[in-house]
Amino acid sequence: MCIRTGIATMSRKLAYRNLPQLFLRAREELLCHFRPIITHFGLTEQQWRILRAIGEYEQLEPREICEICQILSPSLTGVLSRMEDMGLVTRTRMEEDQRRVIVRMTPKAEKLVAELGPLIVEQYKVIEQAFGPELIQELYEVMDKVIAAERGPIPQIKLPPRKNWLADES
């Protein structure tokens, strides 16, 4: 039962299996327990992801944040400038390379993280108990196989010539 939607997980299912969609569902199944905490502090999911990442590395460049937080560059531009306006981060151009930028936390953001972080950990423990530590362990292992595995490039199937579906009025 999800907090946000109030929907008991899936009354109607799809017959076919769909891994990306399962990942989406599973993500939401977890996230809906963290979201209230994050929004309570006036942050968005992405803003929290970014703060947490900077907290790990002291400072990061936008490219690195994109990679670590799974945020595309054009999105990040907006998120960072909003966070700058909120007084959570600072952006400084690098001396050596005028293209690059360094993103750091402000003291205010550090205090926020110091207060928010432990609550996330606490909620995580609650969830781990509810799911069962074995399942959580199993999840980490199988997800690592998906993400960290060394695979050759996956071939892309050939696509048929493009048809103008939108114009087709038949």
Added chain:
Amino acid sequence: MCIRTGIATMSRKLAYRNLPQLFLRAREELLCHFRPIITHFGLTEQQWRILRAIGEYEQLEPREICEICQILSPSLTGVLSRMEDMGLVTRTRMEEDQRRVIVRMTPKAEKLVAELGPLIVEQYKVIEQAFGPELIQELYEVMDKVIAAERGPIPQIKLPPRKNWLADES
């Protein structure tokens, strides 16, 4: 190596484990191989999800689509009206209950699905081979445990009184 970003999977990692983020990554790891197919036909991810769902059930109401496709109601409103403009779906109010709506595919959309669907299946097989059928099987099993499991309600931790972080200039 992801098609979209061109980034070899994760050069910098986070020390802490983060399941929601792992799900996000894993989802992208798969989806980036399907996205080119979907966009080739002028559809978005969500539009394709919806067409595929309607294809299963013949007809659906918006609520049901929201649940099946993991799309929130306000998003769906927009997606559906765009799809209506594109001539892919029709929306009809129910006679018995004037609040409710029935969404159906147009013949054009059916042709599109008939052409697109097999390509997705084909690409899926390629991916399954690359990942290894055992891993895929393992994924389905563990994801089912996460999603379909009967769990009691997960308690929400107590939150501290709200502080006005944004106004705090210290």
Added chain:
DNA sequence: GGCGCTTCGCTAACATGTTAGCCATATAAC
């Protein structure tokens, strides 16, 4: 019939996702 309550889809306002492409800077080739 009137009243409170719920459900359903919707709008509004804002944040983010997604694609394409621009511009300045840096780097490599010549």
Added chain:
DNA sequence: GTTATATGGCTAACATGTTAGCGAAGCGCC
């Protein structure tokens, strides 16, 4: 040195995600 190329962050345009709340329609109760 000058040119070509690559890189990093950015803008623009559109689609979707997210929260709050509205208005009409159904439902139960009196």
